[in-house]
Amino acid sequence: MTESSFSERVYELVCRIPQGSVATYGQIAALAGNPRNARVVGYALHSNPKPGVIPCHRVVFRDGSLAPGFAFGGPERQRELLEDEGIRFIPPKDGESKPAGADGWLVDLSRCQWKA
DNA sequence: AAGTTGACCAAAA
DNA sequence: GTTTTGGCCAACT
Numbered sequence: 001m002t003e004s005s006f007s008e009r010v011y012e013l014v015c016r017i018p019q020g021s022v023a024t025y026g027q028i029a030a031l032a033g034n035p036r037n038a039r040v041v042g043y044a045l046h047s048n049p050k051p052g053v054i055p056c057h058r059v060v061f062r063d064g065s066l067a068p069g070f071a072f073g074g075p076e077r078q079r080e081l082l083e084d085e086g087i088r089f090i091p092p093k094d095g096e097s098k099p100a101g102a103d104g105w106l107v108d109l110s111r112c113q114w115k116a
Numbered sequence: 117a118a119g120t121t122g123a124c125c126a127a128a129a
Numbered sequence: 130g131t132t133t134t135g136g137c138c139a140a141c142t
Contacts, residue, residue, distance in 0.1 A: 005139090006138075006139065007139080007140085024124090024125095025123070025124055025125085026124070026125060029124085029125095029137095029138095034137075034138070035125095035137090036124090036125080036136070036137040036138075037124090037137060037138050037139080038123095038124040038125060038137085039122060039123085039124045039125085039136095039137075039138070039139085040122085040124090040137085040138050040139050040140080041123080041124080042122075042123035042124060043121090043122055043123070043124095043138090043139065043140065043141095044123090044139080044140090045123060046122080046123050047140075047141095056123080059123080061123085061124075061125090062124075062125065062126095066123085067123040070123050071123080
């Protein structure tokens with residue numbers, strides 16, 4: 001094995017997310033080998049060692065919302081990108097509860113959550 | 117070298 | 130029902 005760092009593995013996994021699918025931080029962490037290490041996943045992406053190479057917009061919260069100000073240019077931009085990739089978005093319904101990070105639009109994890 | 121923070125997640129008060 | 134705390138592990142100061 002060449003390099004085995006948690007972040008490295010995270011980048012690899014995130015880069016491996018197929019177009020039209022999204023993964024949650026917890027899932028990436030779990031796939032990386034540490035289901036409790038979701039924070040480090042976010043930290044790794046925040047570090048953004050490879051700008052333009054890592055599709056951070058495909059990584060979302062457990063609720064299906066994204067980071068409201070860290071994803072990239074803007075939340076609407078992300079919605080456009082994901083939607084363009086074929087990801088189904090769900091408008092904030094009254095019964096959804098929870099604050100919506102990105103504009104209130106949540107990714108339909110029921111359909112687009114990436115499966116290893 | 118040690119302490120603090122952090123793109124999270126889940127449970128308890 | 131909402132708000133706060135706890136906990137994991139790695140990187141930053």
